[in-house]
Amino acid sequence: MDSDKKKKMNRRTFLKGAASTAIAASAAVTVGCEGKGLLGSSEAFALEFQEYFKKYYRVMTPVERQETVTRLEKLARIKQDITVNIDTTNPGKNVLYGYAFNVTRCEGYMECIQACVKENNLDRKSNTQYIQIFEMEPGQMTPDQGDSKFFHMVPQDGHFYMGVQCFHCENPPCVRACPTKATWKEDDGIVVVDYDWCIGCRYCMAACPYMGRRFNWNQPEVPKDEITKNQHYLGNRKRVKGMMEKCTFCIQRTRKGKLTACAEACPTGARVFGNLLDPDSEIRFVLENKKVYRLKEDLGTEPKFWYFID
Secondary structure (H helix, E strand, C coil): CHHCCCCCHHHHHHHHHHHHHHHHHHHHCCCCCCCEECCCHHHHHHHHHHHCCCCCHHHHHHHHHHHHHHHEEEEEEECCCCEEEEEEECCCCCCCCCEEEEECCCCCHHHHHHHHHHHHCCCCCCCCCCCCEEEEEECCCCCCHCCCCCCCCCCCCCCCCEEEEEECCCCCCHHHCCCCCEEEEECCEEEEECCCCCCCCCCCHHHCCCCCECCCCCCCCCHHHHCCEEEEECCCCCCCCCCCCHHHHHHHHHHHCCCCCHHHHHCCCCEEEEECCCCCCHHHHHHHHCCCEEEHHHCCCCCCCEEECC
């Protein structure tokens, strides 16, 4: 067949066909097995294939998006025997989220890390953490000069503490590095990941200058009684092995008008989160009245994460 007569098949067309074939196959293997396929529940198998091969999230219609959420919630009931509520709330109008970290108040207690792990259903087996706290000595200015693996009573005399997580850059290099466009910046400034479209290449991890990305080397494990059931499609829903994930400014909370889990848990008030477009917000007060700075300003990433001192 001449090359100009070959039918072009893009990724979505191929996946759609593969999904139909897989779903048909899942139905076929149930014959004579009382509704159970070779891979277990035929219903769960079909739902998973529909979810895996669904259309790209950002171009889905509201109806398609709701169908996706319904499948995910149903899969949780079938496979984990739990009821989860998966939200798809979009960015609000006139909202641009930002974060500020007070290095003179943080005392290294790490309640923020514990709250983040619990809220975002992070893998307990590998001890995955979105947040790192670095113990710093006077004269050190960047986290990579500090110690993130300290295990002693805090605070230590002659030291201060800096937190690092995803900085939700205005010009995120991770987004440019992603070959499948599985990560992007939302209108409210939150950089998100569609886990179903991530191929686990880790280009985004290499591109991030702030150590903000995490890779799932194994299937994430969260005890059933510790699962946070209020979830967001682009946030703390179940992830799988071989995918990237990261801080999402607790999208499942913040788009409902709540603080991030880490800011709410901080016992010293070192963490400030809010709407940069609100002139009466605490984050705006910090930026306008405190001594603030950002890491690696020269890179032009424009992180929406500031450090400040009283």
